[in-house]
Amino acid sequence: MSTGGAEDGADAAVWVRPDGRSVRYYRLGELLPPKPAVAVVTGADTYVGRALAQALISAGQPVAALAAVPADLSAPSVLGRAGFHPAWEAMLAAHDASVIFHCTRRPFPPGGTRPARREAALAWETHVADTLEMLRRWERDDDAPPVVLLSSAAVYGAYDPHPVSERTALHPDSAWAESLAAAEALVAKVAPRHAILRVFEVVGPDDRGRVADSRAHPWTRLAAGFVEPLPAMWDCVALDEVVAALMRAGRHLAGGGPSLVLNVGSGIAASPGKLADAFGLPAPPPQPARGLVADMACMQATWGWAPAAPNLGALARASRRAVQGRPAEAPHD
Amino acid sequence: MISLVADVLTDEWVSLADARQERPLTSPGESACPFCPGPRSEVGLTPFHVAVFPNRYPVFDHPGAAEVVVYSPRHQDDYGHLSPAHGRLVWQVWRDRSAALAERTDVESVLVFENRGRRMGATIDHPHGQIYGYPYVPPRLAHERQVGHGSACRLCRVDAWTLPAAEAPHWRLVVPRAMRMPYQLALVPRRHVGTLAALSQEEVAEGAHLLQRAYRAYDRLMGYRAALAMGVHQPGRAGHLRLECLPIERGQLRQKYLASSELIMGAFVTDIPAERAAERLQAALAAESLMSPASSAHHPGDPKEPRHDHSC
Numbered sequence: 196m197s198t199g200g201a202e203d204g205a206d207a208a209v210w211v212r213p214d215g216r217s218v219r220y221y222r223l224g225e226l227l228p229p230k231p232a233v234a235v236v237t238g239a240d241t242y243v244g245r246a247l248a249q250a251l252i253s254a255g256q257p258v259a260a261l262a263a264v265p266a267d268l269s270a271p272s273v274l275g276r277a278g279f280h281p282a283w284e285a286m287l288a289a290h291d292a293s294v295i296f297h298c299t300r301r302p303f304p305p306g307g308t309r310p311a312r313r314e315a316a317l318a319w320e321t322h323v324a325d326t327l328e329m330l331r332r333w334e335r336d337d338d339a340p341p342v343v344l345l346s347s348a349a350v351y352g353a354y355d356p357h358p359v360s361e362r363t364a365l366h367p368d369s370a371w372a373e374s375l376a377a378a379e380a381l382v383a384k385v386a387p388r389h390a391i392l393r394v395f396e397v398v399g400p401d402d403r404g405r406v407a408d409s410r411a412h413p414w415t416r417l418a419a420g421f422v423e424p425l426p427a428m429w430d431c432v433a434l435d436e437v438v439a440a441l442m443r444a445g446r447h448l449a450g451g452g453p454s455l456v457l458n459v460g461s462g463i464a465a466s467p468g469k470l471a472d473a474f475g476l477p478a479p480p481p482q483p484a485r486g487l488v489a490d491m492a493c494m495q496a497t498w499g500w501a502p503a504a505p506n507l508g509a510l511a512r513a514s515r516r517a518v519q520g521r522p523a524e525a526p527h528d
Numbered sequence: 529m530i531s532l533v534a535d536v537l538t539d540e541w542v543s544l545a546d547a548r549q550e551r552p553l554t555s556p557g558e559s560a561c562p563f564c565p566g567p568r569s570e571v572g573l574t575p576f577h578v579a580v581f582p583n584r585y586p587v588f589d590h591p592g593a594a595e596v597v598v599y600s601p602r603h604q605d606d607y608g609h610l611s612p613a614h615g616r617l618v619w620q621v622w623r624d625r626s627a628a629l630a631e632r633t634d635v636e637s638v639l640v641f642e643n644r645g646r647r648m649g650a651t652i653d654h655p656h657g658q659i660y661g662y663p664y665v666p667p668r669l670a671h672e673r674q675v676g677h678g679s680a681c682r683l684c685r686v687d688a689w690t691l692p693a694a695e696a697p698h699w700r701l702v703v704p705r706a707m708r709m710p711y712q713l714a715l716v717p718r719r720h721v722g723t724l725a726a727l728s729q730e731e732v733a734e735g736a737h738l739l740q741r742a743y744r745a746y747d748r749l750m751g752y753r754a755a756l757a758m759g760v761h762q763p764g765r766a767g768h769l770r771l772e773c774l775p776i777e778r779g780q781l782r783q784k785y786l787a788s789s790e791l792i793m794g795a796f797v798t799d800i801p802a803e804r805a806a807e808r809l810q811a812a813l814a815a816e817s818l819m820s821p822a823s824s825a826h827h828p829g830d831p832k833e834p835r836h837d838h839s840c
Contacts, residue, residue: 207580207624210572216584220576221621223613289730332612 233259234445235287235295235340237329240266243345243397243437244298250438259290263300287332292340294445297329297382299345299375315370322374323381330385341388341448343441348395348458350376361393361456383454390444391456395432432459530589532663541664543587551585551651563598563654571598577614578621583658591634593661597621598654605655606753607642608743615736618657623724623732625659626762630723635661637669638762640724644743645755647783648776657758669763676722676767683768686716691806694813698731699738701813703806708796710778711749711805713742715771722769723762735771742773745812750780 207219234251238244239260248268251258258270299322326344333339351359352366367373382389440459447455530545562570571579579598586594599607599618607618622640629635642657643650650656665673675682682689690702693713700716715738717731727735739758746754756775763769778784778800789795 208574208576210574212572212581216582218571218574218579218581219625220571220574221578221580221617221624222575223577223617289733 231257231290232293233257233290235259235261235290235292236298237261237296237325238263238298238300238345239268239270240264241298241300243394243434243441244296244300246402246434247296247298247438247441249402250442254442259286259292292333294449295329295340295342296441296445297326297342297344299326299347299378301371311370315374318370318374319377322371322378326378326381327385330381334385339387341390341445342382342386343390343392343444343448344379344382345441346375346379346391346393347372348393350379350393359458361458379456388448389454390448392437392440392444392459393456394437394440394459397432397434397437530586532591540667545585545587547585561603561652561654563596563652563656564603565601570596571601576601578617580621580625580659588660588663591663593629593632593635593659595625595629595659595661596656597625597640597659598656600655603654606743607644607655607657608740608747610740612733612737612740615740616733619724619732619736619739622657622659622760623727626723626760627725629659629661630725630762630764632661634663637662637665637764639666640760640762642758644758645753647755648757669761669767672761672768673763673766676763681720681768683716683770684720686714690714691802693806693809694738694741696734696738698728698734701738701742703802703809705802707798707800707802707805709774709776710784710798710800711746711775711809713773713809715739715742715773717769720768722764722767724760724769726769739771739773741813741816744816745809746773746775748812748816749808750775750777752780 207221210218234256236244236248236258239248240262245266248258248260252270260268260270349372350365350367351363352368365376367376379391437459533542533544565571565573570581580595583594583596588594626638629638639660686700686702690704693703694701698718702714704714754775756773758773761770776784789797
């Protein structure tokens with residue numbers, strides 16, 4: 196056995212057969228030049244997806260992003276969905292995906308006026324068809340990258356007992372939740388290494404002042420002046436906490452960790468050290484319960500406002516000012 | 529014994545290689561496949577993803593060359609159903625070996641090709657293609673060097689004589705209006721390059737995926753592993769590279785035979801309008817998106833009994 200020289204073109208292992216004929220052997224990785232490793236973020240224009248992509252970039256992680264609308268990221272971005280898209284394929288072909296963050300989006304606002312069948316079709320197209328297309332890109336690769344799926348606690352339906360655990364049976368009670376549960380099943384079956392993060396109510400503004408994907412989101416309604424208690428107030432989780440959990444899940448899988456399913460929100464609130472346990476990190480110091488309190492800490496950092504106690508009226512006014520781009524004023528409550 | 533015989537009426541060369549009568553035939557799954565790894569096989573026991581060796585029954589051999597490219601150690605694999613990285617490796621090997629053969633003084637032009645399926649003439653079912661290093665320039669390639677030269681290159685104006693089947697940043701996949709075979713496709717780089725070696729890494733990656741997608745689209749269209757001829761036209765600096773897929777069937781199990789007009793006069797007859805072929809191929813290609821290399825474990829097999837249709 197020898198290695199072919201320059202006159203043979205690229206290097207290949209060569210075996211000269213007893214009859215004098217030579218056989219050249221090529222193996223994956225020998226002829227293909229190394230490609231830059233990137234973290235792939237789908238849904239990079241969404242409320243959580245964009246915050247994640249920005250956090251990854253800030254941490255020095257090269258990112259390749261897929262966004263339905265321009266996300267203004269300092270990273271190679273392709274506009275489109277995770278389904279068929281030649282430009283997306285070209286970008287993937289030019290990079291080595293070390294981990295895929297598949298950030299689902301809510302394709303329609305809850306309580307909208309679309310017919311239920313239309314909403315169901317949109318939900319299944321967004322969550323199931325697009326997820327399947329994305330996964331099939333790597334289905335035959337022996338070294339398929341790990342997938343972190345941003346799912347939702349909506350797959351539990353109206354959960355009880357509280358807090359809900361990951362072992363609780365799924366009872367999705369809407370087309371959106373059903374399609375998310377199906378996307379979870381797809382990822383679990385097709386992606387050899389995966390992390391499914393079921394996120395509870397995500398709150399807190401991003402750097403654009405957005406508080407959700409949808410204008411009809413309860414928190415946006417609150418910001419718009421609808422002073423009403425949120426139905427799952429104490430299951431809220433701050434946006435930065437969700438981003439941190441996604442990044443930890445990515446590092447966990449990229450480091451060879453096993454697949455996992457994790458609640459982000461209620462479960463963490465019930466057990467502050469749970470995230471550290473799941474990812475094998477050092478136990479954190481005792482923290483206050485997450486949820487609305489954590490979100491208020493986020494708002495304090497963003498808006499310089501620190502209420503002594505939750506006051507939805509003041510919160511609504513401050514949120515509205517932030518969303519409308521006005522400077523925040525200290526409330527007089 | 530290999531010899532080149534000149535046809536004095538057409539000034540074309542005919543290669544005579546009588547040893548090719550001894551070529552083996554294997555059936556699907558046959559344990560004695562000469563391209564499956566084994567102590568007595570052509571590829572030996574060394575692990576590989578793609579292997580290349582001189583054809584034991586060559587058409588050309590000093591002058592010229594004939595090589596076999598085995599796409600995979602797995603007998604049931606198929607180029608269209610390999611992983612994307614594996615598909616790119618096949619193209620890299622084509623590029624590597626084309627460049628190496630083109631450097632030889634006894635080689636005038638290089639053809640990378642695959643006879644896909646036994647009905648296309650493949651004598652061994654194991655996934656493989658071949659590379660011919662011709663000691664002359666075949667007439668069709670000589671003509672392509674004329675029409676693909678410089679600013680008048682017709683392949684740079686491919687939209688003028690084809691219908692689109694699929695678009696990509698670096699390549700066009702098109703249906704020629706003058707199809708010689710039903711559902712014929714041409715894969716043309718947008719950049720004016722004349723050889724595989726001149727392609728960039730991005731062009732190789734995208735082209736490899738598009739060709740895999742075309743194979744799978746044919747399978748989807750026919751409902752089984754479609755028989756076809758695939759060839760890479762490399763006119764060199766004087767022309768424009770293109771890959772060509774020529775299926776031999778006009779529909780499910782309806783074979784298009786090359787009959788009198790084609791064989792005697794070189795005048796092709798087709799009975800499927802290019803518009804209809806493009807429409808069907810667009811749908812099949814859209815279904816076989818770039819993202820979805822289907823599992824080879826599920827790729828459709830060859831049909832049992834093709835229906836012979838002599839009404840061409």
